[in-house]
Amino acid sequence: MGINYKRLWKLLIDKDMTKTDLRMKTDIASSTLSKMSKNEYVSLEVLVRICHALNCELSDVAEIEKEKKV
Secondary structure (H helix, E strand, O other): OEEEOHHHHHHHHHOOOOHHHHHHHHOOOHHHHHHHHOOOOOOHHHHHHHHHHHOOOHHHOOEEEOOOOO
């Protein structure tokens, strides 16, 4: 199982924001945004800061990918 942040990227488009805008608004490191761009795990604290800044829920930002059956 993994995680993806496609919902976050769509939300940024809907709010006419760039990743840089998000980084400035939430004070998260550019390396953290880089990890998110690669669908890598980040701390829950970061996700909560993003949710507060965008006035949304965790489910609006991240999605758990289900394991694909072979």
